[in-house]
Amino acid sequence: METIIEVKNLKKSYNGLIAVNRIHFRVYRGEIFGFLGPNGAGKTTTINMLTGLARITEGQIFLKGKDVTRNIKSVQKIIGVVPDENNLYEELSGFDNLCFCGALYGMRKKDREKRARELLNLFGLDNAGRRKFSEYSKGMKRKLTLAAALMHEPEILFLDEPTTGIDVASVRQIRKLIRELNRKGATVFLTTHYIEEAERLCHRVAFIDRGKIITTDTVEKLLDANRDTHLVDIRFKPVSNDVSQLPEKLHRRFPDISCTLKDSGTIRLTSRQVPDIAPVVNYLASEGFFVLEARLIKPTLEEAFVKATGIEVDLMNK
Amino acid sequence: MKPAIAFWNILYKDMKNYYLKPPNISWGLIFPFAWMGMLLIKSGTAFSISEVFPGIVALSILFGTTSMLSVTITFERKSRSFERLLLAPLKTELLILGKITGAILFGLFNSIIPILLCAGILKAPVSNWFLLAAGVILLSVISTLLGLFISVAATEVFEAQTYSNFFRFPMIFLCGLFIPVTALPQLLRPLSYILPVTYGVDVLHYSISESHFLPPVTDLLILAAFSMVLFYFSIYNIRRKWIK
Numbered sequence: 015m016e017t018i019i020e021v022k023n024l025k026k027s028y029n030g031l032i033a034v035n036r037i038h039f040r041v042y043r044g045e046i047f048g049f050l051g052p053n054g055a056g057k058t059t060t061i062n063m064l065t066g067l068a069r070i071t072e073g074q075i076f077l078k079g080k081d082v083t084r085n086i087k088s089v090q091k092i093i094g095v096v097p098d099e100n101n102l103y104e105e106l107s108g109f110d111n112l113c114f115c116g117a118l119y120g121m122r123k124k125d126r127e128k129r130a131r132e133l134l135n136l137f138g139l140d141n142a143g144r145r146k147f148s149e150y151s152k153g154m155k156r157k158l159t160l161a162a163a164l165m166h167e168p169e170i171l172f173l174d175e176p177t178t179g180i181d182v183a184s185v186r187q188i189r190k191l192i193r194e195l196n197r198k199g200a201t202v203f204l205t206t207h208y209i210e211e212a213e214r215l216c217h218r219v220a221f222i223d224r225g226k227i228i229t230t231d232t233v234e235k236l237l238d239a240n241r242d243t244h245l246v247d248i249r250f251k252p253v254s255n256d257v258s259q260l261p262e263k264l265h266r267r268f269p270d271i272s273c274t275l276k277d278s279g280t281i282r283l284t285s286r287q288v289p290d291i292a293p294v295v296n297y298l299a300s301e302g303f304f305v306l307e308a309r310l311i312k313p314t315l316e317e318a319f320v321k322a323t324g325i326e327v328d329l330m331n332k
Numbered sequence: 333m334k335p336a337i338a339f340w341n342i343l344y345k346d347m348k349n350y351y352l353k354p355p356n357i358s359w360g361l362i363f364p365f366a367w368m369g370m371l372l373i374k375s376g377t378a379f380s381i382s383e384v385f386p387g388i389v390a391l392s393i394l395f396g397t398t399s400m401l402s403v404t405i406t407f408e409r410k411s412r413s414f415e416r417l418l419l420a421p422l423k424t425e426l427l428i429l430g431k432i433t434g435a436i437l438f439g440l441f442n443s444i445i446p447i448l449l450c451a452g453i454l455k456a457p458v459s460n461w462f463l464l465a466a467g468v469i470l471l472s473v474i475s476t477l478l479g480l481f482i483s484v485a486a487t488e489v490f491e492a493q494t495y496s497n498f499f500r501f502p503m504i505f506l507c508g509l510f511i512p513v514t515a516l517p518q519l520l521r522p523l524s525y526i527l528p529v530t531y532g533v534d535v536l537h538y539s540i541s542e543s544h545f546l547p548p549v550t551d552l553l554i555l556a557a558f559s560m561v562l563f564y565f566s567i568y569n570i571r572r573k574w575i576k
Contacts, residue, residue, distance in 0.1 A: 028576070065419060066418070066419065066575070067415065067418060067419065067575060068575065068576055069575055069576060087421045087422070087423065088421065090419060090420065090421040091421040095419050097412065097415060099412055100412075101411070101412040101413050101415045101416055102413060102416070103345070103349070103413050103416075104411065104413075105349050106345070106349070114341055114345055114416075115416065117337050117338055117340075117341035118338050118341070118342075118416065118417065118420035118422065119334075119338075119420060119421065120334025120335070120337045120338055121337070122337065162416075
């Protein structure tokens with residue numbers, strides 16, 4: 015496999031505060047690489063260093079074998095960037111925004127107009143091409159920002175939280191487009207704090223927290239590490255508002271099972287063996303809980319992430 | 333060819349989106365008329381048009397370019413669209429040239445009305461049209477670069493406006509626009525000499541009434557040197573401050 019991004023001992027500090035702390039990773043040509051971590055973990059700082067928007071404090075980055083610190087302008091020809099916030103021109107139309115972005119890469123008028131039309135069509139924005147960017151919905155803005163990054167047909171696409179803050183339909187469409195772009199050969203470097211997004215889209219994932227990479231592996235291997243973990247979600251009607259003691263009580267009663275409260279009406283049981291649910295349900299009933307549902311859950315990347323980082327996913331998504 | 337395409341499109345976009353908007357065009361038209369009218373009303377027929385001609389031209393250029401460039405760049409940085417330019421495979425010098433050329437042209441446009449008004453309608457004599465053109469061009473360049481210098485220092489649009497005014501208003505008095513530098517108190521003169529606009533205004537005075545305190549070639553050389561220093565100092569600051 016050809017390495018297209020290589021990061022060695024990368025460090026970034028701002029006024030003594032370390033944002034990225036000596037991270038290493040490689041991204042191979044043609045893969046979707048996920049950078050997963052909570053807000054403030056160092057994802058955007060890393061992307062900014064990879065794309066030339068932030069200076070490197072220590073370490074090295076090679077994109078397609080070229081040292082980013084020495085050849086940033088030649089490297090920028092082969093990358094497309096979708097930042098965490100849309101950065102197109104509010105006063106320009108969608109079509110003009112795309113054409114302008116193409117022009118920045120030296121595309122001729124005829125070529126950039128053709129490409130802009132193709133992309134508007136691909137992203138389902140044909141009818142909005144003449145409207146000002148400021149008049150677009152959040153989802154449309156995100157799609158156009160992604161389209162702008164594709165104008166010059168980059169080999170590597172950097173996507174910083176591409177689906178944050180937009181409607182479900184747009185999220186689904188953007189994810190579908192990312193998969194399509196990857197199928198056509200683009201290497202994608204994606205940061206997200208949505209575990210489900212990383213699991214659905216990425217071939218390999220790095221978990222990052224407080225500037226450090228905790229683990230990097232393929233999604234399959236990260237999931238495999240949790241294959242022997244069995245999860246059951248039990249939904250119940252609480253007898254009182256205070257259910258905070260319930261996980262501890264359950265664990266004391268059933269020591270092989272660890273319990274976490276997902277919300278005030280759901281408890282998650284985790285065990286190495288398939289848990290016998292009946293005694294648990296009976297116990298809950300004896301405590302006055304009315305059990306509504308017990309469901310076996312397939313382990314996801316979420317469990318792998320929680321296990322590796324110790325960060326509760328609900329907290330991360332907040 | 334590719335850098336030329338990028339340069340032209342940065343310039344074209346800025347002209348279309350900022351400089352050729354009706355409020356800015358009307359600014360360029362109304363501003364010199366307002367100053368001229370004020371001076372005419374205040375002084376009646378007692379003043380010589382040749383005395384105020386360079387000042388009105390310089391003022392129109394200075395006020396048009398400094399705030400426009402500093403505000404547009406600060407606005408683009410705030411809305412993060414300036415990132416688009418920093419992410420493009422363009423040398424910082426080229427993209428900044430693309431950004432400042434629009435403001436320079438806007439400065440030239442702002443000088444047309446006062447020149448037409450003074451030389452065309454009020455029949456003020458111009459002794460050297462070539463020097464007048466050179467002075468107007470270099471004043472537009474230097475005023476724009478002052479705007480660039482301000483935009484690197486500002487993070488908010490209101491800061492850009494405040495800093496612009498902080499520079500511009502003292503220049504009205506210190507740079508010989510209406511009061512000759514030689515008539516200023518000795519204490520203030522060093523300030524005049526470190527402000528590049530002083531030399532642009534001196535060229536305008538020479539080109540119109542042949543009054544001056546430095547030979548025009550010296551003025552032009554000083555202006556060119558100031559332009560180079562301001563341009564590269566701003567580029568250095570952009571690389572240092574905007575790519576953190």
